[in-house]
Amino acid sequence: MPDGAQPVLDVRGLKTVFRTRGGEVHAVNDVSFALRPGELLGVVGESGSGKSVTMMSLLRLLPEPPAEIRGGQVLLAGRDILKLDAEGLRQVRGAKVGFVFQDPMTSLNPVFTVGMQIMEPLRAHKGLDKAAAEKRAVELLELVGIPDARKRLYSYPHQFSGGMRQRVMIAIALACDPDVLIADEPTTALDVTIQAQILELVKELRAKLGMAIIWITHDLGVIAGIADRVMVMYGGQVVEHAPVRELFANPQHPYTRALLQTIPKISGAREARLKVIEGQPPILTGAPAACPFRARCEYRHDACDRQNPARRAVDGQPVGGGHDVACHWHAPARTEAAHA
Amino acid sequence: MLDATPAPLVQVRDLKMYFPIYSGLMRRHSGNVKAVDGVSFAIPAGETLGLVGESGCGKSTVGRAVLRLYEPTAGTVVIDGEDVTRLPAEALRRKRPAMQMVFQDPQASLNPRMTLARLIGEPLDEHTDWTQARKIERIQDLMDQVGLNRRFLNRYPHEFSGGQRQRIGIARALALNPRFIVCDEPIAALDVSIQAQVVNLLEDLQEKLGLTYLFISHDLSMVRHLAQRVAVMYLGRIAELSPSKDLYARPLHPYAEALLSAVNEPDPVIAAARKRIILKGDVPSPANPPQGCNFCTRCPKVMDICRTVKPALTEVEPGRLVACHLYGITSAAGPTGASEATERNQQGVTQ
Numbered sequence: 001m002p003d004g005a006q007p008v009l010d011v012r013g014l015k016t017v018f019r020t021r022g023g024e025v026h027a028v029n030d031v032s033f034a035l036r037p038g039e040l041l042g043v044v045g046e047s048g049s050g051k052s053v054t055m056m057s058l059l060r061l062l063p064e065p066p067a068e069i070r071g072g073q074v075l076l077a078g079r080d081i082l083k084l085d086a087e088g089l090r091q092v093r094g095a096k097v098g099f100v101f102q103d104p105m106t107s108l109n110p111v112f113t114v115g116m117q118i119m120e121p122l123r124a125h126k127g128l129d130k131a132a133a134e135k136r137a138v139e140l141l142e143l144v145g146i147p148d149a150r151k152r153l154y155s156y157p158h159q160f161s162g163g164m165r166q167r168v169m170i171a172i173a174l175a176c177d178p179d180v181l182i183a184d185e186p187t188t189a190l191d192v193t194i195q196a197q198i199l200e201l202v203k204e205l206r207a208k209l210g211m212a213i214i215w216i217t218h219d220l221g222v223i224a225g226i227a228d229r230v231m232v233m234y235g236g237q238v239v240e241h242a243p244v245r246e247l248f249a250n251p252q253h254p255y256t257r258a259l260l261q262t263i264p265k266i267s268g269a270r271e272a273r274l275k276v277i278e279g280q281p282p283i284l285t286g287a288p289a290a291c292p293f294r295a296r297c298e299y300r301h302d303a304c305d306r307q308n309p310a311r312r313a314v315d316g317q318p319v320g321g322g323h324d325v326a327c328h329w330h331a332p333a334r335t336e337a338a339h340a
Numbered sequence: 341m342l343d344a345t346p347a348p349l350v351q352v353r354d355l356k357m358y359f360p361i362y363s364g365l366m367r368r369h370s371g372n373v374k375a376v377d378g379v380s381f382a383i384p385a386g387e388t389l390g391l392v393g394e395s396g397c398g399k400s401t402v403g404r405a406v407l408r409l410y411e412p413t414a415g416t417v418v419i420d421g422e423d424v425t426r427l428p429a430e431a432l433r434r435k436r437p438a439m440q441m442v443f444q445d446p447q448a449s450l451n452p453r454m455t456l457a458r459l460i461g462e463p464l465d466e467h468t469d470w471t472q473a474r475k476i477e478r479i480q481d482l483m484d485q486v487g488l489n490r491r492f493l494n495r496y497p498h499e500f501s502g503g504q505r506q507r508i509g510i511a512r513a514l515a516l517n518p519r520f521i522v523c524d525e526p527i528a529a530l531d532v533s534i535q536a537q538v539v540n541l542l543e544d545l546q547e548k549l550g551l552t553y554l555f556i557s558h559d560l561s562m563v564r565h566l567a568q569r570v571a572v573m574y575l576g577r578i579a580e581l582s583p584s585k586d587l588y589a590r591p592l593h594p595y596a597e598a599l600l601s602a603v604n605e606p607d608p609v610i611a612a613a614r615k616r617i618i619l620k621g622d623v624p625s626p627a628n629p630p631q632g633c634n635f636c637t638r639c640p641k642v643m644d645i646c647r648t649v650k651p652a653l654t655e656v657e658p659g660r661l662v663a664c665h666l667y668g669i670t671s672a673a674g675p676t677g678a679s680e681a682t683e684r685n686q687q688g689v690t691q
Contacts, residue, residue: 046531046532046533047531161622163622164622191394191395191558192394192558192560192599192602192603193394193598193599193602193618193619194394194622195602195604196601196602196616196618196619197618197619199604200616200618218531218532219532219604220532220606221561221603221604221605221606221611222604223606224604224605224606224607224608224610224611225604225605225608225611227608244608245608245609248606248607248608248609249609258533259532259533260606262532262533262535262536263532263536263561263606264561264562264564264565265561265564265605265606265607266560266561266564266588266600266603266605267588267605267610270564270565270585271565273540273543274536274539274540274565275536276533276536276537276540277533277536277537278537280501280503280534281531281533
């Protein structure tokens with residue numbers, strides 16, 4: 001496993017399938033990663049790439065059936081979450097691992113005040129009494145930058161704007177000082193100026209509280225701004241994994257390369273024509289016996305149809321510790337000089 | 341006055357779109373949501389004007405009012421020499437083929453019970469008296485143009501992916517050979533790898549057919565790629581209208597500056613070096629906009645005059661229009677500006 005400190009979260013060979021009438025959908029296929037203390041791991045992928053299902057599987061948040069976690073281990077501080085019973089899971093969710101969902105409008109309960117929703121995990125997990133929970137709730141709202149916090153405890157979600165609601169969601173996720181915060185597209189529903197506020201807040205909180213964060217997004221711009229390491233997912237698999245600067249300077253997987261070229265830049269020379277990834281994302285029914293990207297890949301050859309490539313190291317470090325890629329094609333030696 | 345280019349295809353002057361608010365027991369008209377409050381711009385034939393802003397700034401309302409999908413409260417919209425805001429119903433109907441729209445959500449804007457042939461052929465049924473054979477020929481021709489396989493003629497929208505559905509929406513818009521198309525967030529609902537496909541298609545069609553676009557989007561990088569000129573809207577008004585390369589190199593209006601600085605550049609080295617301007621608070625309600633400049637409650641460079649006098653959109657550099665008191669011209673804007681100048685700021689500073 002990766003060098004340095006013991007990972008706070010260690011996911012090994014996670015497999016999740018959905019049983020549908022059309023057959024089994026292999027939504028998460030052999031996903032492994034480790035999250036070190038205090039780091040921010042970015043997870044990038046398009047819709048259907050398996051990034052959200054992976055995170056939901058970690059905490060067993062998916063309805064089973066139709067979902068089925070078919071294998072793997074999720075070690076949180078050495079304990080396998082996938083083996084826990086309902087009570088064990090309850091003690092992990094919200095307490096050890098906080099979750100921020102994409103749409104704060106639908107994930108907050110409209111009929112309870114914001115204060116009640118922040119106090120709920122405090123009373124359930126920490127056993128605080130009402131007065132202590134209220135005090136802590138005010139602290140949390142102040143922490144996430146909501147002015148007039150004491151008064152706002154008695155407001156309902158609809159009285160907050162989108163950005164403020166997302167701040168409330170973050171406050172709830174942080175209520176019990178989790179070791180790991182999982183944020184699933186937390187800024188996607190927000191406008192750019194509000195998104196900038198939230199990103200700034202997360203950077204601040206991270207510096208102050210030091211928890212490890214998994215940040216799921218489809219926006220490479222967001223990743224470039226906040227992540228330490230990046231995991232690129234496609235078709236339910238990890239196709240590339242690298243430290244953030246390395247990934248942007250020296251992408252190895254044809255999908256990552258193409259993805260970086262399809263998005264126009266905000267500065268520098270204007271690109272004459274956008275690069276296109278032809279075709280559609282794969283449908284994940286049937287066992288994944290070949291590379292999921294092969295139908296859209298410009299470097300496709302025989303091996304891609306015969307075998308699903310395993311992750312292999314690019315920089316000599318162990319897989320999962322440095323830069324690795326799941327592709328049969330070997331990119332030519334780095335041409336662009338990596339950024340210092 | 342606003343544009344030196346001779347005879348633009350689309351000329352919008354002082355467009356206003358107010359939505360009335362009715363409240364109380366008697367449902368009395370108690371105010372207006374000023375979704376669009378005096379917007380002017382021109383688009384020369386064959387060009388793309390980008391219209392950017394955050395949700396609620398009125399950009400989609402501009403797009404709809406320009407095509408008279410809403411009845412504008414005031415202002416004129418001259419498209420190809422005719423003021424569409426004044427056209428009577430029948431004349432407007434005859435004008436429709438020239439001005440079309442591509443909608444944001446192809447899932448919601450395509451009738452799920454119609455086949456592709458009927459969807460794309462609907463404008464032809466409505467506006468031509470062609471024979472069925474000729475219509476089918478045109479439909480197939482359109483499908484070729486937008487990159488849909490001809491064999492899909494009798495399929496239904498649910499059988500297609502998001503990107504393909506957007507192609508159907510584009511084919512519908514193209515059916516009657518329009519000159520002007522309003523694209524309202526046409527790529528917002530699509531995945532990153534599919535967005536580029538649709539954008540390239542729009543560019544190809546523009547070149548081939550000489551189309552003029554009003555491209556409405558919140559994606560500032562994509563607008564930079566597509567548009568020759570860009571209008572930045574805030575709370576129903578245009579804050580800055582500049583050539584794309586000037587705006588992105590050096591935004592003049594403080595809101596444009598903050599908006600651009602908030603965009604995430606997909607490059608960690610640049611991202612680390614960039615200074616962001618973080619705006620405080622949220623956008624005020626368009627039902628009760630601030631007195632004076634509508635950005636004064638959040639502007640990092642706010643001055644006293646901003647809280648009382650509404651700045652006019654003025655040419656401060658060749659080709660660059662900015663509505664901001666920082667740029668010296670302190671004349672009050674429009675017919676309401678003068679009275680507001682003397683009014684006290686009742687709103688106060690909400691911070």
